[in-house]
Amino acid sequence: MVTLVRVRILLIGSGAREHALARALTLDPATELVVAPGNPGTAQLGRTLPLDVLDGAAVAAAARDMGADLVVVGPEAPLVAGVVDAVRDAGIPCFGPTRAAARLEGSKAFAKEVMAAAEVPTALAHVCTTIEEVAAAVDAFGPPYVIKDDGLAAGKGVVVTDDRDAALAHARACLTKDGGDPVTDGAPAVVVEEFLDGPEISLFCLSDGTDVLPLEPAQDFKRLADGDAGPNTGGMGAYSPLPWAPQDLTEQVLERVARPVVHEMARLGTPFTGVLYCGLALTSRGLRVIEFNARFGDPETQVVLARLASPLGELLHAAATGRLGEVEPPRWSPDAAVTVVVAAHGYPGQVRKGDSVSGIDAAEELPGVHVLHAGTALDGVGNLVSSGGRVLSVVGVGADLAAARAAAYAGVGRIDLPGSQHRTDIAAGR
Ligand code: AMP
Ligand code: GLY
Numbered sequence: 001m002v003t004l005v006r007v008r009i010l011l012i013g014s015g016a017r018e019h020a021l022a023r024a025l026t027l028d029p030a031t032e033l034v035v036a037p038g039n040p041g042t043a044q045l046g047r048t049l050p051l052d053v054l055d056g057a058a059v060a061a062a063a064r065d066m067g068a069d070l071v072v073v074g075p076e077a078p079l080v081a082g083v084v085d086a087v088r089d090a091g092i093p094c095f096g097p098t099r100a101a102a103r104l105e106g107s108k109a110f111a112k113e114v115m116a117a118a119e120v121p122t123a124l125a126h127v128c129t130t131i132e133e134v135a136a137a138v139d140a141f142g143p144p145y146v147i148k149d150d151g152l153a154a155g156k157g158v159v160v161t162d163d164r165d166a167a168l169a170h171a172r173a174c175l176t177k178d179g180g181d182p183v184t185d186g187a188p189a190v191v192v193e194e195f196l197d198g199p200e201i202s203l204f205c206l207s208d209g210t211d212v213l214p215l216e217p218a219q220d221f222k223r224l225a226d227g228d229a230g231p232n233t234g235g236m237g238a239y240s241p242l243p244w245a246p247q248d249l250t251e252q253v254l255e256r257v258a259r260p261v262v263h264e265m266a267r268l269g270t271p272f273t274g275v276l277y278c279g280l281a282l283t284s285r286g287l288r289v290i291e292f293n294a295r296f297g298d299p300e301t302q303v304v305l306a307r308l309a310s311p312l313g314e315l316l317h318a319a320a321t322g323r324l325g326e327v328e329p330p331r332w333s334p335d336a337a338v339t340v341v342v343a344a345h346g347y348p349g350q351v352r353k354g355d356s357v358s359g360i361d362a363a364e365e366l367p368g369v370h371v372l373h374a375g376t377a378l379d380g381v382g383n384l385v386s387s388g389g390r391v392l393s394v395v396g397v398g399a400d401l402a403a404a405r406a407a408a409y410a411g412v413g414r415i416d417l418p419g420s421q422h423r424t425d426i427a428a429g430r
Pocket of ligand 1: 123146158194200279
């Protein structure tokens with residue numbers, strides 16, 4: 001007889017990334033899941049808990065009340081707010097970096113300092129606190145201009161443009177908003193960077209503060225419209241694996257990026273535990289880091305976890321408890337996965353909310369298709385409506401990228417959301 005040991009997990013977040021995490025965690029029948037604040041999709045997989053997820057004490061209390069064996073923090077805002085610190089202080093294993101370690105994502109200037117110390121290849125950059133400094137840096141690099149808000153901006157703080165006036169206008173907007181950064185003594189800062197050519201990849205590396213375990217690489221589509229036109233967004237689609245990438249890509253990223261950064265963070269006295277999201281460009285001059293995130297990427301998680309063939313909970317628990325060196329490396333399905341984001345009218349600007357969302361069941365009747373919720377809610381009478389910018393992530397899994405892509409787009413074809421937008425070229429021709 002097999003005795004089932006219950007593993008209680010509290011998952012923090014409410015996007016399609018968290019729905020994907022919830023789905024992977026509950027594939028293990030031992031998992032008992034609570035999601036806070038969750039969404040109508042995660043509600044089908046576990047209990048939903050209304051909670052202020054930026055309040056570390058409240059999250060720690062909720063974890064204690066439910067007898068959580070593990071807390072998994074999805075989004076960046078609670079990480080930067082120190083939720084992981086509060087949960088760990090309560091003696092509960094927590095997957096995610098402390099507030100101090102999350103600065104790798106929370107401050108682009110700090111990330112640049114860590115990379116310089118660890119000799120990690122990245123774009124040359126100037127951290128500027130005045131518009132005069134920005135103008136000088138912009139003219140030193142020449143076009144295309146890359147201007148980044150130093151702080152968190154949900155993937156929308158970066159402008160890449162050939163238009164010098166537009167570059168300076170974005171810098172001015174960043175410099176005049178509230179909030180600062182300790183690297184620049186509290187002044188709002190802008191990072192002006194050298195332009196990196198070449199395809200982008202995302203590689204998630206789990207870390208327990210010492211050891212590093214890579215997941216499979218994926219590619220994200222950041223621009224709103226087909227052909228990489230339009231503004232940057234949080235991400236409009238993704239696919240995995242990357243058949244075109246060099247065979248030794250993961251090993252290169254581990255050796256040249258992830259391990260040196262994890263080592264440097266430990267040396268600084270702020271060990272990095274959780275997922276180090278390495279956003280990279282494969283440039284004509286070699287691998288370069290574009291950015292780090294201190295969390296799983298959205299929508300890449302939706303495709304990476306669709307291919308994971310071993311239990312996710314074990315990996316996350318091992319990372320949270322300093323035992324990553326002891327676990328079996330993850331196993332991967334040979335299948336490919338593609339996700340297409342269905343966004344609301346107006347995204348990434350002023351989004352329209354409250355539109356009726358239908359067709360999810362019909363999409364999921366298709367072989368290889370599942371639909372993950374992000375910006376959805378139930379209205380007063382229990383109908384599903386849109387409530388955010390990225391509303392759904394439709395995932396297709398198939399024997400190769402062409403099959404996975406066909407499945408994902410067949411699924412999108414069955415979704416009805418008035419005024420919705422999606423790209424039609426995710427994973428096309430790969
Ligand atoms: P980030 O928030 O730093 O990931 O930037 C968002 C997006 O802007 C990236 O995914 C790239 O597509 C683009 N980007 C950022 N930095 C650069 C750069 N130095 N050169 C070219 N594109 C960049
Ligand atoms: N897919 C980009 C991000 O999660 O930041």
